[in-house]
Amino acid sequence: MPGSLLEEPLVIETDAVVIGAGLAGLAAAIHLARHGFRVICVEQRREIRKVVGESLDWSAPDLLANLGLPMDDLVSTEAATWKRHITVTRRDCSKKEFLPGAWLADPPWNVEICTMHLDRDRTDARLREMALRLGVSILNERVTDFAVLDEQDPRTRRILGLRTQEGTFIRGSWFIDASGSDASLLGKRFDLKSFEYGPRKVAIWSRVPTRQWVEGTTLYMASSPGDYMEWIWEIPIRPGISSIGYISPGSNVKAQRSMGLDTQEIFMRQCGSFPHLRSLLDQAPIPEVATTSFLCRTYKGVCGTNWVIIGEAASQSDPVTGNGVTAALRHAEEATALIRRYRHCGTISSKARALYNLRVTAVGCFFNSLIEKLFYQPVLRDRLGLFGTARIYTVPAWLMNLFYTRLRPGRSLLRTLIICSLMTAVRAMTWGAHQLGAAFFEMSRSRQQAHPVEGQAYAM
Numbered sequence: 001m002p003g004s005l006l007e008e009p010l011v012i013e014t015d016a017v018v019i020g021a022g023l024a025g026l027a028a029a030i031h032l033a034r035h036g037f038r039v040i041c042v043e044q045r046r047e048i049r050k051v052v053g054e055s056l057d058w059s060a061p062d063l064l065a066n067l068g069l070p071m072d073d074l075v076s077t078e079a080a081t082w083k084r085h086i087t088v089t090r091r092d093c094s095k096k097e098f099l100p101g102a103w104l105a106d107p108p109w110n111v112e113i114c115t116m117h118l119d120r121d122r123t124d125a126r127l128r129e130m131a132l133r134l135g136v137s138i139l140n141e142r143v144t145d146f147a148v149l150d151e152q153d154p155r156t157r158r159i160l161g162l163r164t165q166e167g168t169f170i171r172g173s174w175f176i177d178a179s180g181s182d183a184s185l186l187g188k189r190f191d192l193k194s195f196e197y198g199p200r201k202v203a204i205w206s207r208v209p210t211r212q213w214v215e216g217t218t219l220y221m222a223s224s225p226g227d228y229m230e231w232i233w234e235i236p237i238r239p240g241i242s243s244i245g246y247i248s249p250g251s252n253v254k255a256q257r258s259m260g261l262d263t264q265e266i267f268m269r270q271c272g273s274f275p276h277l278r279s280l281l282d283q284a285p286i287p288e289v290a291t292t293s294f295l296c297r298t299y300k301g302v303c304g305t306n307w308v309i310i311g312e313a314a315s316q317s318d319p320v321t322g323n324g325v326t327a328a329l330r331h332a333e334e335a336t337a338l339i340r341r342y343r344h345c346g347t348i349s350s351k352a353r354a355l356y357n358l359r360v361t362a363v364g365c366f367f368n369s370l371i372e373k374l375f376y377q378p379v380l381r382d383r384l385g386l387f388g389t390a391r392i393y394t395v396p397a398w399l400m401n402l403f404y405t406r407l408r409p410g411r412s413l414l415r416t417l418i419i420c421s422l423m424t425a426v427r428a429m430t431w432g433a434h435q436l437g438a439a440f441f442e443m444s445r446s447r448q449q450a451h452p453v454e455g456q457a458y459a460m
Ligand SMILES: Cc1cc2nc3c(=O)[nH]c(=O)nc-3n(C[C@H](O)[C@H](O)[C@H](O)COP(=O)(O)OP(=O)(O)OC[C@H]3O[C@@H](n4cnc5c(N)ncnc54)[C@H](O)[C@@H]3O)c2cc1C
Pocket: 019, 020, 021, 022, 023, 024, 025, 042, 043, 044, 045, 052, 053, 054, 055, 056, 057, 141, 142, 143, 144, 178, 179, 180, 181, 183, 185, 203, 292, 294, 310, 311, 312, 313, 318, 319, 320, 322, 323, 324, 325, 326, 328
């Protein structure tokens, strides 16, 4: 137990402390403040930075509406645009649209088949205002340490307070870590186990002025067969502005840098291989590009006695899944519901913790594992074709999100087990198909080595 921290003079005392004022942290702070909690949200940055996470899946709009931001409102105030489909474009510029069937909107399904692209600067600013109006205090300081009781025992470990770099000590009854994937404050502090998917990747993006309005999210696949996937997104975030971003394994970006290219040049070069993007970038000077690196990772054990980890600090989904915003908002709803339920006894029950942990880990692993095996690695993509794999990924991913929304597994053991088992079954099938594909790949490679001509015909 860090005795020195406990001896600090108590500076602030509150009911709930949220670390991080990103989307997940703001959502959690709003939910708690609405239920009468005194909330302090500690955020190291004063300004909203260039945030990504703009193309939403079909489950996110309801979660935003629960916060007080319905779709119509966001679109009419130009904080969002409609998203009705996704277009996948191959390197040879052939393309295919993916959209949910219109029949799903009719009874008995009644599924919302429209979703949005968000202008994150505008949406996050609105959430921040909302939080402030509800009485949330946003403290612009950097969390550096925690005072923890029973640190060595994961079952009873309890957070008493936290300290910031600026020297403030905040004591609270409840702690939510929404510090994002890079910081992952509690995951690192408690040395939680995690599942990692794929290599560390780099994103380079910019907000580009455009008169060539392209509706829906467009994904441009920039790599060749046999290669690990690199891709580009084009997302119309508000009239006249599209977000364009390039995602690649860090090693590829490093290789391009070693050829003497700077970040802006890498971005221009990659986008330039698609005529539509090239013409768009030629129209106006490109605003400065932003860059970030990330590792797709899902932690285990993200809920403790009086603390919960949410958003990317709990699970970083690959951006191409479009599930990051949904996950962040869902975690915020579920974590704050737990805190409300156990408010008076001060400790989340071990069953409720286990169920939250199971859901966060199962969902994170489901999306990351599917996208890694179907899309990023070439084994299945090359056999089934890019459009085929996109279809195979989209159907279970969309359905699982829909089941999750409809089942509302929050408090129920049975429903949590149903949804988690379904996701595990789909993951197992994908894993099996990937193993088979890899075995065929090896066989055809050894045949090619033994009989080059015959092998060539087989590989085609
Ligand atoms: C390149 C990229 C593209 C993406 N695209 C999509 C997409 O199209 N669709 C989608 O749904 N999702 C997407 N996502 C995911 C989405 O952006 C996030 O899931 C979502 O923004 C939620 O983030 P968060 O609030 O958990 O973390 P963050 O937004 O990272 O917020 C964490 C906050 O904690 C603060 N913080 C960190 N450490 C400390 C500290 N020590 N003290 C105080 N404050 C601290 C940070 O300053 C930050 O403000 C994408 C992610 C990436 C990386």
